[in-house]
Structures are given as structure tokens and as C-alpha cells.
Amino acid sequence: MNLSQKSQRTVNAGAASVGKPPLPRPAPIGRRERRTAETRIRLFRSALQLIAERGLSMVTVGDITEAADVGKGTFFNYFASKDHVLGVMAEIQLGKVREAAAMADEGTRPIRDVMHRLVLRLAEEPGRSPSLARAFISSFLSSEEVRAVIRQHMQEGRRTIAKLVAAGQELGEIDGGLKKDKVAIQLLQAVMGTVLLWSLHERPGLESWIEDTFEHFWRSVAVSGNEQEP
């Protein structure tokens, strides 16, 4: 599976799961809902591309609808503002956390691998460009309405990551003396801090920054003698 197929799958999973219970895979949906979801995703992807190229302040709703090939009024059926488009990011990131939980449930890979893969996946979209990463963070900060959406998704994300931590503790990979909820918060903070600092410095790529961050994170939580990659 190549990168673009992977992203597409995640975007669809994220969009389809809005307002549904936290299943790793969404239930099948009807044609109309599918078309609605497709338009929403097309608008999101067009916005992402333009913001990555130009920065949030240089992109209008008209630019986004033109790139997505839909009428300008259509935009407001899906999103209250430009900032709200970036709120979709929270859904996409939550989709990746659910994927990680599903992978942990399979029980075929060490939790270290599952969490390592998760942080790399979380860095994928913001890592496309520093300008895009800054736009994501700005949208977090912009309005109480957007923040409420992000907070809600992030709470589910925290709970799901805490379950990964508990699984790692049961398997003897993660120090059993640590509180799983606090470890989950540390992981989220580490990813967000990395994206923020990288978006100021811009080089090298976010991937190499996030590798260092994961190594640092894992050293802190691993049971003694289990810090290194197996």
C-alpha cells in the first residue's frame, strides 16, 4: 500500500466516523451519505493542498471551492469557516489512534512498535509543510467552537492511547508504576510540541524530529533494560 492510498483510507475512515461510537472500522453507509462525505473530504483535501502551498491567510473559501470543483455556497453546507476545515484534522488523527488500538488488539506486534508507528502516522499530515503545520495549530487556537471539537476528539484519543499504555504494561514493556492517563498525555504533548517547534525551524523533515521524540518518550516509559529497539 503506498502513502497516498494510506492517506485516502484514513481520511475516509475519519470522516465516516463522526458522531459514531469509537469503532476501529466504520459501518457501511448509504449512497447519499457517501456522496456527502466525499464532497467534504474533497473540500478538505483541496484546502490542505492550498494552505500547504500558500499559508492559511492567503487562501480564500473561493480558492478552496474552485480547487475542489464545487459551488462556493456548497462550502458552507459542510464547514462554518476556513478554520473549521482544519478541524477535520482532529478526526483524521483520531482515526489513526483507533487504527493503533485495533493493531494492539490483534496482539501480534509489541506495543513499542504500535506506538512508534502511531507517532509517525500522526506526524504525516502536518509534516507535509511547515506552513500547513502552523495552520493546523492556529486553527486549534482560533475559536472556542473549533477548540470544543478538538477537545472532544482529543479526549477519546487520550483514552484510547491510555489503553495502549495499559496493554504495554500488561505485556511487561511499559513500567507498571506509571499512570496510563498521564503517559497518554505525555505522548500527545510530545507530538504537539514537536510539530510546533519543527514548524518554526522547518528543517530537516518532521519525520526525523518525531523519531527523536519517540526515542526520548520510550526511554521514559519503558521498563528498565527494555529501552532499546528489540
Next chain:
Amino acid sequence: MNLSQKSQRTVNAGAASVGKPPLPRPAPIGRRERRTAETRIRLFRSALQLIAERGLSMVTVGDITEAADVGKGTFFNYFASKDHVLGVMAEIQLGKVREAAAMADEGTRPIRDVMHRLVLRLAEEPGRSPSLARAFISSFLSSEEVRAVIRQHMQEGRRTIAKLVAAGQELGEIDGGLKKDKVAIQLLQAVMGTVLLWSLHERPGLESWIEDTFEHFWRSVAVSGNEQEP
């Protein structure tokens, strides 16, 4: 020394040190420079207070100059825009890093204590209100000009923290196998990620979030058996 006196001292140290070599204490300056620095700090403190109360977008330059009791035109002798006022934060934070370096040079306290105190001090200003913390982060992201100032201060901050790490390695507190520059980046990322996540959740106070963050950070870098508070 109470909190307000401490903050005042830091603000003055930060402002006086602009463009000067990284001394822990600024050299004496003339009356005119002192008055200029005082006006600049008064504008900064007024802006901080208003932004903490209302949020950045609800504060005008006129509000700031009125609160600081100076003419509106005066503002632009000191700052290019509202966002640039928050650029002063980078100076203030750098002043705290220099203080930590001076404390480490004295050699009377463990490096763990010096770094612990540093992260608590770094969280002081953004911790005054979630709205203020969001304004700080927004100002980081706003313009290439502001980012350039912040990058420059942050580079000096990174180098200075890396020296703290090296001192901790020499004293046998920090794992000698770690790269000091990478550890410095992890500390900055951890603080920034904590401020960002806290500013979304808003409670409890930033101080308790930052305590957890420091504990997590120290576990990752301490030599084995030295993870706990002495």
C-alpha cells in the same frame, strides 16, 4: 521574594538584554535607554494583561496604549504590530534560561533542580491564563518576521540548555550517552507541547501539568537509579 517581584525582575532583565551578549545580569544603562526600556515594558505588560483577560483578537493597539498611559503613536516606536508585542516573550523566556545557566555555573545545586526550576519559570507567563498562552503560540505562528525573532532567541536558548545538559552529564546526573543538543530540543518541545495542550483543556493549572512533564522528561535523561527526586 514574592511572585510579582520575581516577574518584574525577569521582565527588566529580558528587555535590557536585547542585542547584548548573553550575560546573566545586564550592564548598567543610561537614563534615556532606561526610560525607553521602561515604556516598552509598560506596553508589554499592559498588552499581556488585556490579552489574558479578553484574548488577542479582542484587544486593539488603542486599548494597549490607553492601559499603558502613553500616546497611541508611541506604540509603533516600539513594536511593528500587536503580534510583535508578544515577541517580547521570547526575550523574557531567554532571560530565564540565562538565569538557569548562571545558577548552574555557581555549582551549588544539582542540575536536576536547576532544570526543574527552569521549566516552572518558563511556564509562569503563559500559565497566567489559557487565553494568554494561546495568544503567545498564535504570535509564534503569525508572521515570518516574528518567527525569525523567536527562532533566533530559541537558538541561543537551545545552546544554553545544551550546556546545562553537558554539566549534568559531567556531574553524573544525566546519561552521558545522550546528545546534549537533542536533549535540549526535547526539553523545549516538552514545555511547548504542555503549554499548547493545557491551553486547550484549561484546567487544572499549568503548574501541575508542567510538573508531570518535568518528571517524564527527567526519567528519560537521568542515569539509571537517579530518576527519583534526591
